[in-house]
Amino acid sequence: MATLKLIDITKKYGNVVAINKLNLEVKSEELLVIFGPSGAGKTTLLKIIAGVEKPNEGQIFFDERNLNSLPLEQRNIAMVFENYALYPHFTVFENLAFPLRSPRQVPRLSKNEVKARVAKIAEMLEIQDCLYRKPGQLSGGQRQRVALGRALVRRPSLYLLDEPIAHLDAKLRHRMRGELKKLQKDMKVTTIYATPDYLEGLGMADRVVFLYQGEILQVGTPNEIYNRPSNVIVGTLVGDPPMNFFDCKLKQIERTWVLEILEGRLPLPYELGANIAKKIYLETAGPDLIVGIRPNACKVENNSTEGTFPGEVYVSEPLGANTILTLKTGDAIWKVKLEGLYHFQVGQHILVRIPTEALHFFTKDTKQRINLEANYERS
Amino acid sequence: MNALELLNVWKLYGEVIAVKNLSFECKKSEFFAILGPSGCGKTSTLRMIAGLEKVSRGKILIDGKIVNDLTPAQRNTAMAFENFGLYPHMTVFENIAYPLRIRNFSPFEVRQQVLKFAKTLEIENILTLKPINLSEGQKQRVSLARALVRNPSVFLLDEPLSHLEVSLRLRMRAELKRLLHVLGATTILVTHDQLEALTMADRVAVLNEGVLQQLGSPSDLYLKPANLFVAGFVGEPPMNFFKCRVAVREGQFLLFGSNNFSFSISKELYDWLCNFNLETYIVGVRPNQLYIVNDRLEGKFKAVVYVIEPLGERTLISLKLDDNLIRLETKPYIQLKISEEVVVGFDEKNLLFFNAENGQLLLR
Numbered sequence: 001m002a003t004l005k006l007i008d009i010t011k012k013y014g015n016v017v018a019i020n021k022l023n024l025e026v027k028s029e030e031l032l033v034i035f036g037p038s039g040a041g042k043t044t045l046l047k048i049i050a051g052v053e054k055p056n057e058g059q060i061f062f063d064e065r066n067l068n069s070l071p072l073e074q075r076n077i078a079m080v081f082e083n084y085a086l087y088p089h090f091t092v093f094e095n096l097a098f099p100l101r102s103p104r105q106v107p108r109l110s111k112n113e114v115k116a117r118v119a120k121i122a123e124m125l126e127i128q129d130c131l132y133r134k135p136g137q138l139s140g141g142q143r144q145r146v147a148l149g150r151a152l153v154r155r156p157s158l159y160l161l162d163e164p165i166a167h168l169d170a171k172l173r174h175r176m177r178g179e180l181k182k183l184q185k186d187m188k189v190t191t192i193y194a195t196p197d198y199l200e201g202l203g204m205a206d207r208v209v210f211l212y213q214g215e216i217l218q219v220g221t222p223n224e225i226y227n228r229p230s231n232v233i234v235g236t237l238v239g240d241p242p243m244n245f246f247d248c249k250l251k252q253i254e255r256t257w258v259l260e261i262l263e264g265r266l267p268l269p270y271e272l273g274a275n276i277a278k279k280i281y282l283e284t285a286g287p288d289l290i291v292g293i294r295p296n297a298c299k300v301e302n303n304s305t306e307g308t309f310p311g312e313v314y315v316s317e318p319l320g321a322n323t324i325l326t327l328k329t330g331d332a333i334w335k336v337k338l339e340g341l342y343h344f345q346v347g348q349h350i351l352v353r354i355p356t357e358a359l360h361f362f363t364k365d366t367k368q369r370i371n372l373e374a375n376y377e378r379s
Numbered sequence: 380m381n382a383l384e385l386l387n388v389w390k391l392y393g394e395v396i397a398v399k400n401l402s403f404e405c406k407k408s409e410f411f412a413i414l415g416p417s418g419c420g421k422t423s424t425l426r427m428i429a430g431l432e433k434v435s436r437g438k439i440l441i442d443g444k445i446v447n448d449l450t451p452a453q454r455n456t457a458m459a460f461e462n463f464g465l466y467p468h469m470t471v472f473e474n475i476a477y478p479l480r481i482r483n484f485s486p487f488e489v490r491q492q493v494l495k496f497a498k499t500l501e502i503e504n505i506l507t508l509k510p511i512n513l514s515e516g517q518k519q520r521v522s523l524a525r526a527l528v529r530n531p532s533v534f535l536l537d538e539p540l541s542h543l544e545v546s547l548r549l550r551m552r553a554e555l556k557r558l559l560h561v562l563g564a565t566t567i568l569v570t571h572d573q574l575e576a577l578t579m580a581d582r583v584a585v586l587n588e589g590v591l592q593q594l595g596s597p598s599d600l601y602l603k604p605a606n607l608f609v610a611g612f613v614g615e616p617p618m619n620f621f622k623c624r625v626a627v628r629e630g631q632f633l634l635f636g637s638n639n640f641s642f643s644i645s646k647e648l649y650d651w652l653c654n655f656n657l658e659t660y661i662v663g664v665r666p667n668q669l670y671i672v673n674d675r676l677e678g679k680f681k682a683v684v685y686v687i688e689p690l691g692e693r694t695l696i697s698l699k700l701d702d703n704l705i706r707l708e709t710k711p712y713i714q715l716k717i718s719e720e721v722v723v724g725f726d727e728k729n730l731l732f733f734n735a736e737n738g739q740l741l742l743r
Contacts, residue, residue: 037544169416170572174616178697178704182686185717196545203688203695223711226691239691241549296692315553315560317578320601320614321667324578326553335553341598346560 003028004049004158004190009058011044011214018044019055020214026192031184033205034194035225037237041214042194043081046160049192050079062157073104079160082167084147086135092146093118093131099154121149124179126172141168145176152183159184159191165200177203198238202226210234228360232367235292235360241324243294244334247364249287250277261291261354262309263330268356272372276361279370288364295324295337297358301351308351311336316344327352380443382407382565383428383533388437390423390589397423399589400437405533405567405582410559412568412580416612420589422537425569429535430454442532457531459539463522465510472497472506475524482529496524499561515543519551520558527564534559536568540575552578573613577601585609607738610663610731616695619669619705621662622735625652634662640701642679648727651743659735666695666708668729671721678722684715698723 004026011019018041026032034042047053049060051072060067067075078099086095096118100109109117122128125145135143144167151159165176181204184191195201201208202222210218210225218230229235235243248261250273257273259266268276280289301308311327311334318341325336325344336352344350361370383405390398398420405411413421426432428439430451438445446454465474472493479489497503500520510518526534539555540548556579559566570576576583577597585592585600585608593605604610610618623634626641632649635641652660672678682698682705689711696707696715707723715721732741 037546170615171611171617175704178686178688178695178706181688182697182717185686198545199690202690222689222691226689226711237546240545242546294692315557317553317556318597318601319574319578320597321665324553326557341601346557 003063004192005059005061006049007059007061009045009048009055009060011041011048011053011055018214019048022058022214022216024209024216024219026190027207029188029190030206031181031191031193031204033201033208034192034211035196035198035201035205035208035238036211037196039213040196040211042196042211043162044214045211046079046081046162046192046194049158050077050160051075076157077160078151078154078156078158080148080151080162080164082163084143086143086146086150088135091132091134092122092127092138095135095146096121096131096149096153099150105154117153118149121153124183125149125176141172144168155187155189157190159189159193161191161193163195164193166195166197180204198240202238210238228369229292230369232290232292232362235362239294241295241335241337243292243360245362246291246293246332246334248289248291250280250289251287252277259291262332262334264309266307266309266354266356272356275372276370279372280363284363284365286364289370290362290364290367292360292362293354293358295335296339297355298336299353299355300325300336300338300342301353304351307356308353311350311352313344313346313348313350316342316346318342325350380407381405381440382409382442383411383567384438384440384443385424385428386438386440388424388427388439389435390420390427390432391435396589398427398586401586401589401591402437403584403591403594405565407565408563410556410566410568410579410581412570412576412583413586414570414573414576414583414612415586416571418588419586421569421571421586424586425535425537425567428533428567429456429458455532456535457526457529457533458535458537459522459526462542463510463518465518465521465525467510470507470509471502471513471521474510474521475528478525478529492528493524496528496562500524500558515547516551516554519554523555523558523562527562532565534564534566536566538570538572539568541570541572555579574615577613585612587612603740603742604663604731605740607661607663607733610733610740614665616666616706616708618663618665618731620733621700621703621705623660623662624658625649625660634660636701640680644727652732652741655734655741657734657736660741661733661735661738663731663733664725664729666706667693669705669707669723669725670709671696671707671713671715672724673722675722678724681720681722684717684719684721686717687715 006022006024009019009022036042048055097114100114122131127142127145130138130142148164165173177200205222208222208225209216212233218234225238232245246261248259251258257268311329313325314328315326317324323338323342327334363370381404385401385403388398388401413424415421423432427434434447439447441454475493476489479492497506502520505517540551543551582596583600584594587608593609600609600613621636623636626633626635632644632646633641634644682700685697685699685704688695694709694711694713698705
């Protein structure tokens with residue numbers, strides 16, 4: 001089984017720590033997405049795996065074999081970087097065929113086999129019409145696809161793809177995301193894919209590694225990352241619009257646990273309230289916590305009842321199938337995403353229901369998720 | 380009176396037609412977007428309005444006056460800069476005051492105007508700071524105040540958010556819309572990003588290859604796209620299209636596709652389509668209007684799962700139908716496997732029909 005193991009990898013550039021004691025195991029045949037904002041260390045991590053950069057500390061194993069001292073050309077890894085380097089004097093066809101004509105390509109491929117493999121990948125990437133042009137005559141998006149094609153035409157033990165479709169226009173990116181995922185599933189080559197786009201992260205991955213400032217904040221399936229963000233940063237960077245966060249207090253009033261939130265009160269089911277109270281009063285010794293709610297979990301209501309909160313429409317954005325409202329309640333600015341197209345006037349006062357079952361809870365000081373007992377967790 | 384009017388405007392670069400016979404008007408305080416892919420002529424249009432390019436044919440009117448022969452400075456337009464373009468050595472106050480000072484406003488007027496804008500934009504407490512000490516959001520406010528303090532007739536925005544990181548872009552988009560609304564500025568936004576145009580503008584003009592495709596509200600563009608280009612360009616993920624013909628088989632009214640793909644339709648729809656007397660129709664349906672059904676009788680056609688993409692709040696499923704891929708958007712947690720056969724349903728009210736020859740929407 002081809003698995004990749006990274007053990008305590010640290011990479012520094014001068015005093016700047018790009019990767020900090022990172023541990024990761026990549027399963028055989030999986031598509032693992034490294035997701036994080038720019039500057040998270042994604043490219044550095046891929047370069048370390050590829051052998052382009054040496055880690056200051058730590059070990060890399062591939063198939064139980066230590067890679068640290070293995071030069072990059074012996075690693076049988078195909079990589080695509082965001083800044084595509086194509087051979088400028090070769091046509092697109094020759095660029096794509098180059099890896100197949102390499103002496104390391106075993107078994108040797110006949111001319112017709114090379115042609116067929118190039119044609120297949122060119123068709124998938126929609127560059128079949130520019131096979132006989134040179135890179136200088138291509139648009140940025142086309143060049144990026146040639147670079148991707150040159151990597152995909154080979155069958156290495158591992159693919160490393162660094163934002164390989166970032167420069168394509170939105171429509172094509174949407175399609176390529178699906179095509180790449182399908183291709184990876186068909187070829188069954190272990191793939192590590194770095195991107196700052198959460199749609200690519202969730203849409204393509206078997207598992208997502210959330211990287212932030214050189215450290216892993218969470219590893220999980222797309223559903224785990226979306227439904228149980230391990231802390232406030234993951235909640236902020238996954239989802240469009242991002243999760244709303246409110247500083248609030250949990251108090252017991254008579255026999256009810258109540259969240260003081262948005263200048264109002266939100267009663268919680270007793271068990272849920274008690275469960276959170278136990279955690280925060282024990283761990284942080286106070287009533288403060290951060291509550292998160294996704295904009296699409298909120299509902300606009302006509303009547304004021306328990307669990308509804310007033311908001312003044314600050315901005316209303318129609319989005320085709322949805323409407324995004326930015327609301328102002330006291331000093332808090334928050335967002336609600338509604339299914340369908342609605343027309344709200346700026347300044348209009350509306351009521352929004354915040355369902356308690358859709359709340360996420362985080363500690364105030366460390367901003368980490370408060371893990372509740374299983375029956376309160378989303379799957 | 381319209382703040383801006385384009386009358387049969389053309390832009391030619393030698394033989395190349397960049398903008399072809401473009402006319403539109405923009406009311407005072409309106410937020411107007413020009414949307415299209417790269418090379419559609421949107422930037423040429425903006426530059427002609429600003430006076431940075433000569434109009435080849437036609438007229439441009441600002442506040443009712445023809446401006447074709449006026450210099451950029453004489454046109455009373457303001458343009459936003461991508462990186463905000465604030466003077467780093469000046470305080471926020473001085474940055475905002477600058478356009479007034481060079482126009483010889485009295486110190487009293489300058490102070491009054493700057494304070495008025497600072498109040499509206501809620502930046503009164505940062506007037507003594509320098510740009511380096513400001514957040515991105517504050518910089519945007521200061522740059523808006525500086526652009527609008529001299530009361531321009533038209534405010535021009537060229538892809539103002541495209542260089543920002545995703546999460547910041549979303550916040551700034553809402554913020555910018557809010558601020559321009561509060562200021563009541565007449566705004567022309569040029570963008571290739573359909574989301575930006577749809578979310579921000581009151582009305583949108585869609586351009587392709589220099590030709591106006593449709594002019595309408597965001598919901599018009601989404602719900603009633605005038606032709607195949609607009610239908611495919613607006614909305615994400617893009618609309619699905621099938622080529623179909625109408626037929627009657629064994630008393631059933633059918634739409635059938637290029638290969639062995641067909642589905643039944645109501646008699647009303649059949650009769651309506653027959654009125655157009657076309658050989659082929661293009662059917663358009665958005666991914667969120669298709670759904671997977673368990674009961675074969677409720678469904679319309681069968682397809683095979685090609686790839687599944689969970690996107691958090693929804694899941695996108697690509698299906699293989701003959702040689703075509705179609706996309707379907709569902710709630711998350713649907714349990715499907717690649718290569719599994721599924722039955723797809725939809726409400727025929729949600730289908731759009733286009734003339735296969737000229738690509739125009741057939742109006743119901």
